[in-house]
Amino acid sequence: MKVYKILGLMSGTSLDGLDLAYCHIWENKGSWKFEIKASKSISYSKEMLVELKDAIGLSAEKLIELHNTYGTWLGEQSLQFIKDHHLEVEYIASHGHTTHHRPEMGLTFQIGSGQHLANVSGIKVIADFRTNDMALGGQGAPLVPIGDRLFFDEYDFCLNLGGISNISFEVKNKRIAYDIGLANMILNYITRKIDLEYDEDGRLASSGAINKTMLKRLNDLQYYLLPHPKSIGYEWFLEEVVPIVEETEDTIENLLHTSIHHVCDKIAQQVKLNTKKKTQRLLVTGGGALNSFLIRILQQKLGRGTEVVIPEKIIIEFKEALVFALMGVLRVEQQTNVLSSVTGAKKDSSSGVLFIPN
Known part of the structure; x- marks a missing residue:
């Protein structure tokens, strides 16, 4: 061997x-x-x-x-x-x-x-x-789903929360995967305004409130209407998302809080659209898995039928390097x-x- x-x-x-x-x-x-x-x-x-x-x-x-x-x-x-x-x-x-x-x-x-x-x-x-x-x-992305299939097939869904959120799952013995949309990219962009690399555990975000106008603008982005296969990059973020953040006059806490609700709304929407069973398991990796406020909001939006699984830290942080x-x-x-x-x-x-x- x-x-x-x-x-x-x-x-x-x-x-x-x-x-x-x-x-x-x-x-x-x-x-x-x-x-x-x-x-x-x-x-x-x-x-x-x-x-x-x-x-x-x-x-x-x-x-x-x-x-x-x-x-x-x-x-x-x-x-x-x-x-x-x-x-x-x-x-x-x-x-x-x-x-x-x-x-x-x-x-x-x-x-x-x-x-x-x-x-x-x-x-x-x-x-x-x-x-x-x-x-x-092809789109040249996402690539990690081959690892989801070969290493983590005991989960119904594999979600990665890096700069971008992407998801992977099986449909009729075919692996389907695509970039859902935003994740840490928008959160880190906001925290860097106050010289903070990231919002540890989502502490700042948890003390904020939803800015309804910003949330609607993010949720209405045209990318979310596209069928898969689809993927996004930094260009899309600069052109479509940064203007929304910059045009929203609000506190850092509220910007972060709103962004997390947006991220979780879109993830929950995709999981529910592709749910085939009464109960299922969703594996979460990437830096966003360490944001306890984000994970709490995600579990709330998904409901009891979906168990959000956070693996050991080495898998959270190094799953993508492992898959490459x-x-x-x-x-x-x-x-x-x-x-x-x-x-x-x-x-x-x-x-x-x-x-x-x-």
Whole structure:
């Protein structure tokens, strides 16, 4: 039985840092198993945070320059992590950081050059997981549902609350998944107005009240009317959501409180639309799972029929890095790692590009 020793790297749209998960992954009697052996989150410096946030406005030359320097930085962080934990690593599977995502234009870009990462770390790298799916007519997103199917199939729904909320579930033996809408992206945008990275446990939000005008404007966003497959990126947030926040004159507490109700309204709506049983289990991961006020409001809106399950903290924080490690393994094995039922592509694919260190 082959046990893959692989390091998964993930940087999400919430811009809260780089997640590293060193995993052992193996297949046993047709089922994939995993163990997260070591993990770490590295917060971005203020300079890097600004650089990544503003990357959407860079010229082509400057964007490629950032692509290369960020790939070098990923290699440095990976190498240090490997040394600190005395790890034996066969592959690094890197998602990179999404700077551009325009599925309607067939365009997506994750910075973090796989070749620079491989050269610095001295380890084979699998990266660029989204481009092939887009070339096949897909959205290039979401990708994590392959991990939901292979690692977390005991749950009726898998919900990830990163910068964006996305959900995945089975319908007639097909995995369906899509970006529901907002999550931490709007919350962190609001807290950064008062130089706070995030609202711990939703304490500020819990002391606020609903701004009905803001809630209606958020709930009425056109994206929510689109059928799946669908996905959103930072561009959509800047163009459609930021103006609503900026035009709402209210306290930080009320802005946060309203945003959480909006996020939970939209999640509950999608869960109820796709409910097939009297009782079901919803697994919640991503940074939003640590926001106890958000989870409380979500459970209220879902009602007793849906059990909101918060797993152990290592799964909450590192599930996406774990799944990209799995996607790397599946690519090496030349097995499907991107599902057309999720992305809308012409067919399933084994996506990702292998980079050999020089």
